[in-house]
Amino acid sequence: MTFIRKLKVNLGLKVLSLLTAILFWFHVITERTYETTIIVPIQYIDLGSNLLITKLPPPSVKVKIRGKGKELLRFRGSAKILIDLSDNELGWKRIDLTKDEIELPSESKLTVVSGPTPKSFVMRVEEKVKKSVKVMPNLISSSCSFQAIPEVIGISGAASIINPISQISTTEIHPPIELPATLKVSLIIPEGVKTSVDSVTVILKSP
Secondary structure, eight states: OOHHHHHHTTHHHHHHHHHHHHHHHHHHHHTSEEEEEEEEEEEEEOOOTTEEEEEOOOSEEEEEEEEEHHHHHHOOSOOEEEEEOTTOOOEEEEEEOOGGGEEOOTTOOOEEEEEEESOEEEEEEEEEEEEEEEEEEEESOOSSEEEEESSEEEEEEEHHHHTTOOEEEEEEEOOOSSSSEEEEEEBOOOTTEEESOSEEEEEEEOO
16 A cells, blocks of 8 residues: 555544644643733823923833733733823923833733833923914025015924924025026925925015
């Protein structure tokens, strides 16, 4: 009897035995306890609508958890840390974290072994302000007159950034030979500033 014919004898029983062995092995392996490191996102809640976080804290931390293999396989990474900012305090804040602040799913049988990493960090909360500023076209040549439309735009952001700003410049404008001309020009927007528009129309005319 050839090898192939021998293999076909009681093939269904052999396949069933193999599957049973694999399932038993998988059961034994996943009943063991393991440790692994996961990434836990940080959520900042109840920050006043008139406030901004300007010194950005880390978006997540590393945490080591322990549990049976089956529990780890069922875990879908739904852990989180909530930071309550309802005190509305302005300025620098030091946040210290402990493993007790790590929220795992209520049905999970996993435990937090160590962490989080980093255990502390600093962040800054500032008042959000809005104001109107003038648009200043950045002409390379002064041989023509100009008009920006709109001439004034709204800007918003943290008070420490917005208060010193008196105008927003455009990117460089190289006047064409033939005038008058109408150009659409982008604004140079400082980091941390939101504007009502990101570009303006500049009308160039002969002086």
